[in-house]
Amino acid sequence: MFENRPDRDAEIVLLGRSNVGKSTLMREITGHDFTTGGKPGVTRQPNHYDWASESFVVTDLPGFGFMSGVEEDRQESIKTDIVRYIEEHADAILAGVIVLDGKAAVDIIDRHTTEEEIPHAVELYGFLQELGIPPVLAVNKMDKVDDRDERLGDIADRFGLVPPWEQWRDTIAPITAKKGDIDALNQAVRVHLEDAKRDDLKKFF
Numbered sequence: 082m083f084e085n086r087p088d089r090d091a092e093i094v095l096l097g098r099s100n101v102g103k104s105t106l107m108r109e110i111t112g113h114d115f116t117t118g119g120k121p122g123v124t125r126q127p128n129h130y131d132w133a134s135e136s137f138v139v140t141d142l143p144g145f146g147f148m149s150g151v152e153e154d155r156q157e158s159i160k161t162d163i164v165r166y167i168e169e170h171a172d173a174i175l176a177g178v179i180v181l182d183g184k185a186a187v188d189i190i191d192r193h194t195t196e197e198e199i200p201h202a203v204e205l206y207g208f209l210q211e212l213g214i215p216p217v218l219a220v221n222k223m224d225k226v227d228d229r230d231e232r233l234g235d236i237a238d239r240f241g242l243v244p245p246w247e248q249w250r251d252t253i254a255p256i257t258a259k260k261g262d263i264d265a266l267n268q269a270v271r272v273h274l275e276d277a278k279r280d281d282l283k284k285f286f
């Protein structure tokens with residue numbers, strides 16, 4: 082179980098498969114350097130960044146899905162811990178940012194869509210909605226995507242959002258975290274902070 086969460090009454094969480102760029106995005110949001118790496122499974126415990134003055138914390142959760150050198154049981158238990166964490170702190174969480182690799186996401190989702198299986202990211206999206214947490218899809222690594230609108234339209238479709246993707250700017254945010262281009266995400270998060278009547282936190286995004 083994850084146990085190092087600071088006691089704060091407002092939170093934004095970053096979720097997503099390993100290696101999609103969660104910790105890189107965390108660095109861009111907070112200005113603080115978190116360990117990032119080329120190998121999946123770098124982050125094993127949540128990274129929390131909190132502002133004492135505002136009772137606000139941003140949390141970079143460990144990646145789920147395939148992690149090199151991590152046993153399957155361990156991967157399953159990380160997933161269970163993530164689900165429990167979200168359930169436990171649902172009242173505080175004002176948005177759940179699901180980070181996707183813009184270039185790989187559609188293929189990964191399609192590969193895992195069968196009669197018995199829902200892809201993790203899609204499952205997580207529905208899970209957040211059930212708990213009343215607004216999900217935001219941060220479509221990262223857009224620097225590697227050439228057919229931008231088509232790709233974003235496919236991603237919208239896979240999450241049950243009717244294309245064109247531009248109708249869903251509160252939910253779909255194309256970004257390139259590595260280059261600090263995260264404006265679309267900041268805008269989406271600000272909308273949800275406003276909805277939660279937490280305009281005081283908009284200055285962080």
Ligand SMILES: Nc1nc2c(ncn2[C@@H]2O[C@H](COP(=O)(O)OP(=O)(O)OP(=O)(O)O)[C@@H](O)[C@H]2O)c(=O)[nH]1
Nearest residue numbers: 100101102103104105117118122123124144258259
């Ligand atoms: N091309 C490109 N690469 C990126 C971008 N953002 C992150 N990366 C790279 O993707 C790799 C993984 O980034 P991390 O931030 O460590 O990913 P993570 O999701 O935290 O990974 P885990 O901790 O393993 O779950 C690193 O090599 C980053 O430099 C981006 O916008 N574009």
Ligand SMILES: [Mg+2]
Nearest residue numbers: 103104123124
């Ligand atoms: Mg990480």
